[in-house]
Amino acid sequence: MSSPSAVVLLSGGLDSATCLAMARQRGFRTLALSFRYGQRHAAELAAAARVAAALGADRHQIVDIDLRAFGGSALTADIPVPKDRGGAALAEGVPITYVPARNTIFLAFALALAEVEGAGDIFIGVNALDYSGYPDCRPQFIDAFTALANLATKAATEDGCRLAIHAPLLAMRKAEIILAGRALGIDYAMTLSCYDPSADGLACGRCDACQLRRKGFIDAGLPDPTRYAV
Amino acid sequence: MSSPSAVVLLSGGLDSATCLAMARQRGFRTLALSFRYGQRHAAELAAAARVAAALGADRHQIVDIDLRAFGGSALTADIPVPKDRGGAALAEGVPITYVPARNTIFLAFALALAEVEGAGDIFIGVNALDYSGYPDCRPQFIDAFTALANLATKAATEDGCRLAIHAPLLAMRKAEIILAGRALGIDYAMTLSCYDPSADGLACGRCDACQLRRKGFIDAGLPDPTRYAV
Numbered sequence: 262m263s264s265p266s267a268v269v270l271l272s273g274g275l276d277s278a279t280c281l282a283m284a285r286q287r288g289f290r291t292l293a294l295s296f297r298y299g300q301r302h303a304a305e306l307a308a309a310a311r312v313a314a315a316l317g318a319d320r321h322q323i324v325d326i327d328l329r330a331f332g333g334s335a336l337t338a339d340i341p342v343p344k345d346r347g348g349a350a351l352a353e354g355v356p357i358t359y360v361p362a363r364n365t366i367f368l369a370f371a372l373a374l375a376e377v378e379g380a381g382d383i384f385i386g387v388n389a390l391d392y393s394g395y396p397d398c399r400p401q402f403i404d405a406f407t408a409l410a411n412l413a414t415k416a417a418t419e420d421g422c423r424l425a426i427h428a429p430l431l432a433m434r435k436a437e438i439i440l441a442g443r444a445l446g447i448d449y450a451m452t453l454s455c456y457d458p459s460a461d462g463l464a465c466g467r468c469d470a471c472q473l474r475r476k477g478f479i480d481a482g483l484p485d486p487t488r489y490a491v
Numbered sequence: 492m493s494s495p496s497a498v499v500l501l502s503g504g505l506d507s508a509t510c511l512a513m514a515r516q517r518g519f520r521t522l523a524l525s526f527r528y529g530q531r532h533a534a535e536l537a538a539a540a541r542v543a544a545a546l547g548a549d550r551h552q553i554v555d556i557d558l559r560a561f562g563g564s565a566l567t568a569d570i571p572v573p574k575d576r577g578g579a580a581l582a583e584g585v586p587i588t589y590v591p592a593r594n595t596i597f598l599a600f601a602l603a604l605a606e607v608e609g610a611g612d613i614f615i616g617v618n619a620l621d622y623s624g625y626p627d628c629r630p631q632f633i634d635a636f637t638a639l640a641n642l643a644t645k646a647a648t649e650d651g652c653r654l655a656i657h658a659p660l661l662a663m664r665k666a667e668i669i670l671a672g673r674a675l676g677i678d679y680a681m682t683l684s685c686y687d688p689s690a691d692g693l694a695c696g697r698c699d700a701c702q703l704r705r706k707g708f709i710d711a712g713l714p715d716p717t718r719y720a721v
Binding site: 324325328330360362363364365366368369373374376377396399401402405406410412414418419 | 556557604607631632635640645
């Protein structure tokens with residue numbers, strides 16, 4: 262009997278790489294799904310491709326969507342990415358790097374791929390602790406999408422396939438995620454978390470994502486393999 | 492005081508055109524949203540542009556998304572569109588013209604646009620009677636998406652903006668929709684409902700959508716302005 266398939270949302274960052282390794286460990290045939298969505302740099306997609314190959318994803322699909330048409334975020338419009346905000350600021354409010362409805366859109370595409378491929382499981386590396394300011398990283402959002410997914414498709418409503426959304430990192434600290442990923446053999450040097458990498462893929466070291474990542478390795482007591490610009 | 496804005500999903504068909512006219516009548520500033528999603532023909536988008544202009548949408552935005560990457564439907568893959576199925580077949584099961592998770596994806600983009608534009612209302616022309624086979628045209632799907640939307644965005648969770656999804660055609664028969672639209676002054680000749688139009692935009696007359704449309708005009712006792720190939 263063949264393994265059940267799971268769709269894994271893969272950004273190329275530390276969290277989604279860990280998520281992919283977890284899905285593999287649970288025995289799923291993994292369909293990694295990334296988006297070309299008007300990111301400032303292609304470095305993110307290059308990292309996703311490295312991660313998919315290194316961690317043995319059975320397929321890696323990149324879908325083009327044009328979030329730049331809407332703007333409204335430092336990640337999709339000409340708005341500067343905040344730097345050097347430090348720990349306190351990270352916990353406050355919704356940051357400008359929030360992309361409107363992004364995880365709703367990503368999960369909607371994952372749902373379409375899951376239905377076409379007969380997959381009953383979707384993995385997403387959202388985290389409600391470090392990204393408490395992002396509404397679409399919270400457990401109640403994941404629960405609401407699960408409810409929607411099970412009403413939205415032919416697979417769920419006619420063929421009786423329950424769809425599960427897995428968010429295994431939801432309640433983990435960054436250091437715990439790193440330790441879990443290392444235990445699964447991930448080399449985090451191939452991942453890229455930075456919101457504002459240089460043209461050659463160097464992490465800026467100063468955006469919220471870089472600061473969280475740096476602190477994660479320190480808290481985990483592990484050397485940080487990231488190549489930072491500063 | 493300026494009018495509140497609403498995002499209106501606009502395919503260029505009879506239903507979504509009626510929906511746009513209804514949103515305008517309710518006094519909304521309307522942001523029409525269409526998708527270039529691997530449809531077999533550009534005729535659908537040409538119809539959407541005609542409808543947006545004729546009905547006075549304040550803006551018409553077309554977003555590129557690549558549903559062909561997934562396939563799985565007669566509308567996005569090389570699968571023939573069923574013809575001449577007749578009334579009974581239309582009510583049975585999920586047809587091959589169902590596009591996996593399409594309305595979930597469309598509403599996710601509408602949600603993003605609504606958040607960026609400060610709109611608290613989304614209109615979608617789904618219909619649970621004529622399209623009973625499509626899971627994502629049912630009232631419980633709309634309710635689940637509304638619940639999701641109000642957990643998914645900064646606007647809803649931080650700024651206290653409730654988001655409403657309007658599906659004014661949900662419980663209407665095609666003839667009722669046509670009569671309502673005529674009362675609002677819509678010239679349905681500019682709309683295109685066909686799943687398989689000719690290169691020059693002629694409706695095939697034989698797919699499920701054409702059959703429903705034809706019957707709708709007959710039931711409404713109105714002349715059908717559609718240019719059918721047969």
